Amino acid sequence: MRADYDDLRRRIAALTEGEDDAVALMATLACEVHHADDRFDWTGFYRLVAPRLLKIGPYQGGHGCLVIPFDRGVCGAAARTGEVQLVPDVEAFPGHIACSSSTRSEIVLPVWDGSGRLLGVFDIDSDQPDAFDEADVQALRSILADTFGRLA
Ligand code: SME
Secondary structure, three states, rough: OOOHHHHHHHHHHOOOOOOOOHHHHHHHHHHHOOOOOOOOEEEEEEEEEOOOOEEEEEOOOOOOOEEEEEHHHHHHHHHHHOOEEEEEEEEHHHOOOOOOOOOEEEEEEEEEEOOOOEEEEEEEOOOOOOOOOOOHHHHHHHHHHHHHHOOO
């Protein structure tokens, strides 16, 4: 089953209405997104906790690495550049961090609050190769902006 992003976006908006705690928002979003699509095998957040340092946040799936510096992995690249990382083949990505050996492709989006401050990154990993496309980028970007843009 592929995510119905319009439905997902509405559901997340309803569930998080009035909430302004970043971790509560991350937990709800990780759960709703993860269970909306069969391609998603690990779904979660890494939070910016110190200059150039990410730590694990709320997630769904198998265990995730606890700490990711900005200069490592796909998550580090998204945080460092502020650009969405769409990786069709993780083995071809220099410095990819393999938390799970079954991961074949991934998408990582930077997460900003309403003031443009980086909160962390949102990472989805798939056991299928080339699982993500531009439609995922657009929809997930807009869900993240809806959800975290309310924080200042
Ligand atoms: N694949 C990520 C690491 C995080 S986990 O897979 C949960 C990366 O290279 O940034």
